[in-house]
Amino acid sequence: MSEMLEELQLEAIKEVLEVYPAKAAKSRAKHLGVDSPEGVKGACDTTRSNKQTVPGVMSQRGCAYAGSKGVVWGPIKDMIHISHGPIGCGQYSRGGRRNYYTGTTGIDTFGTMNFSTDFSEKDIVFGGDTRLKKALSEIDELFPLNNGISIQSECPIGLIGDDIQAVAKKHKSESSKPTIAVSCEGFRGVSQSLGHHLANDAIRDEVMTDTSARSDFQSTPYDVAIIGDYNIGGDAWATRILLEEMGLRVIAQWTGDATYKEMAIAPKSKLNLLHCYRSMNYISRHMEQEFEIPWMEYNFFGPSNTTASLRKIAEFFGGEIVANTEAVIAKYTKMTDEVIAKYKSKLEGKKVMLYIGGLRPRHVIGAYEDLGMEIIGTGYEFGHGDDYKRTKEDLSRSTLIYDDANEYELEQFVKKLRPDLVAAGVKEKYVFQKMGLPFRQMHSWDYSGPYHGYDAFAIFAKDMDLAMNSPVWSHTKAPWDKQEVGA
Numbered sequence: 001m002s003e004m005l006e007e008l009q010l011e012a013i014k015e016v017l018e019v020y021p022a023k024a025a026k027s028r029a030k031h032l033g034v035d036s037p038e039g040v041k042g043a044c045d046t047t048r049s050n051k052q053t054v055p056g057v058m059s060q061r062g063c064a065y066a067g068s069k070g071v072v073w074g075p076i077k078d079m080i081h082i083s084h085g086p087i088g089c090g091q092y093s094r095g096g097r098r099n100y101y102t103g104t105t106g107i108d109t110f111g112t113m114n115f116s117t118d119f120s121e122k123d124i125v126f127g128g129d130t131r132l133k134k135a136l137s138e139i140d141e142l143f144p145l146n147n148g149i150s151i152q153s154e155c156p157i158g159l160i161g162d163d164i165q166a167v168a169k170k171h172k173s174e175s176s177k178p179t180i181a182v183s184c185e186g187f188r189g190v191s192q193s194l195g196h197h198l199a200n201d202a203i204r205d206e207v208m209t210d211t212s213a214r215s216d217f218q219s220t221p222y223d224v225a226i227i228g229d230y231n232i233g234g235d236a237w238a239t240r241i242l243l244e245e246m247g248l249r250v251i252a253q254w255t256g257d258a259t260y261k262e263m264a265i266a267p268k269s270k271l272n273l274l275h276c277y278r279s280m281n282y283i284s285r286h287m288e289q290e291f292e293i294p295w296m297e298y299n300f301f302g303p304s305n306t307t308a309s310l311r312k313i314a315e316f317f318g319g320e321i322v323a324n325t326e327a328v329i330a331k332y333t334k335m336t337d338e339v340i341a342k343y344k345s346k347l348e349g350k351k352v353m354l355y356i357g358g359l360r361p362r363h364v365i366g367a368y369e370d371l372g373m374e375i376i377g378t379g380y381e382f383g384h385g386d387d388y389k390r391t392k393e394d395l396s397r398s399t400l401i402y403d404d405a406n407e408y409e410l411e412q413f414v415k416k417l418r419p420d421l422v423a424a425g426v427k428e429k430y431v432f433q434k435m436g437l438p439f440r441q442m443h444s445w446d447y448s449g450p451y452h453g454y455d456a457f458a459i460f461a462k463d464m465d466l467a468m469n470s471p472v473w474s475h476t477k478a479p480w481d482k483q484e485v486g487a
């Protein structure tokens with residue numbers, strides 16, 4: 001059975017490549033492959049990744065600005081993040097990611113607002129520094145409770161060579177509030193991944209160095225920081241509940257529902273808990289080197305991953321934390337067993353193909369498997385070699401691996417492998433739904449969530465069941481179920 005699946009997967013790659021001109025086929029072949037838990041040297045070891053997308057191809061990737069403003073900086077709620085450049089980037093990156101926060105928007109929190117210097121032709125020709133200066137002072141006048149400003153560069157800024165660092169420095173000295181310029185122009189790098197890195201570097205240089213925020217901090221032996229949880233649909237809140245029940249104190253949440261101060265006090269943590277490795281491994285390594293804080297990766301998708309992660313975290317602290325953790329696991333296992341009992345019979349054996357950004361293509365596998373579902377294909381839009389290496393541990397069968405796949409490839413792979421569910425992003429959603437296939441949006445949880453932790457598993461299971469077993473699919477047919485007419 002597994003051999004048949006592998007054959008089909010290899011055939012799918014071959015068919016996709018046949019259509020390309022020779023040069024493109026040669027290049028794309030390096031990004032596609034098959035791997036399995038037994039595979040000695042499979043696609044997870046060899047796949048080419050983090051390379052420039054072939055020009056002219058419809059990529060699903062984002063840009064450096066998306067990685068910095070949209071992903072890392074945007075969720076810090078009490079700062080104002082001004083998109084420096086034309087209006088579109090700020091507008092398109094506003095709100096869609098669903099990183100929840102508490103506070104009064106427009107007064108002390110600003111997460112869903114769009115601040116922009118709204119560039120026009122004149123600014124491109126004559127430079128935009130004056131416009132930026134004006135915007136910064138307007139911000140302080142209109143929103144006096146902001147706890148700092150970050151300037152997020154869009155493409156034109158780097159092209160025309162404005163000195164935003166100087167503007168930021170001047171504003172910082174005048175306002176005495178953090179003013180942080182990030183040169184995350186969209187054209188830099190090959191995807192949003194460089195934006196994560198640039199954003200981490202700015203946190204390292206501008207926030208970690210601000211010791212005033214942590215000078216009066218009272219430590220406890222159980223202080224942890226959640227790193228790389230963006231609180232999509234409340235994920236970080238669901239995570240926090242479990243860590244607190246274990247007896248740990250969460251002193252910072254990066255960056256979902258975070259404040260500037262939470263960013264600055266993280267060096268006081270005893271252990272950094274890293275959920276999204278891709279977007280925040282840089283700063284975790286930095287804190288390890290600079291402040292000697294160890295970091296640990298964990299995975300809160302589905303009960304199996306959550307339980308294993310809780311035990312790993314507890315082991316670090318030992319003593320009563322271990323006992324507390326076992327009690328937490330016992331308490332929730334009853335509930336998650338009931339969820340599995342309710343949904344497994346309807347979902348067992350269903351085949352899933354995933355295509356997401358830089359973490360979830362491996363992290364969510366276990367959650368599907370807890371429901372008896374099978375992952376037959378997965379890929380990253382912008383994962384690096386270390387992400388693919390980590391993916392291997394999560395594979396349970398022969399799996400098609402695709403890096404930086406485009407619409408054409410995904411469509412062909414789906415037609416060939418015929419999964420029961422496609423779980424990817426909004427750019428893919430309607431393509432597959434129109435093909436008559438159940439689909440779940442795995443970036444912003446399709447208006448649902450949270451998906452992290454035990455309670456959230458009930459939501460995840462219900463969402464997958466709704467997507468797969470909705471009566472709507474009896475009114476439409478996948479292309480391979482249709483009778484050929486007149487052929």
Ligand code: ICE
Nearest residue numbers: 276278279356357358359360443
């Ligand atoms: Fe990390 Mo969409 Fe988040 Fe990951 Fe990252 Fe992005 Fe979100 Fe996706 C993200 S930070 S926005 S877990 S950039 S869902 S890597 S692509 S898989």
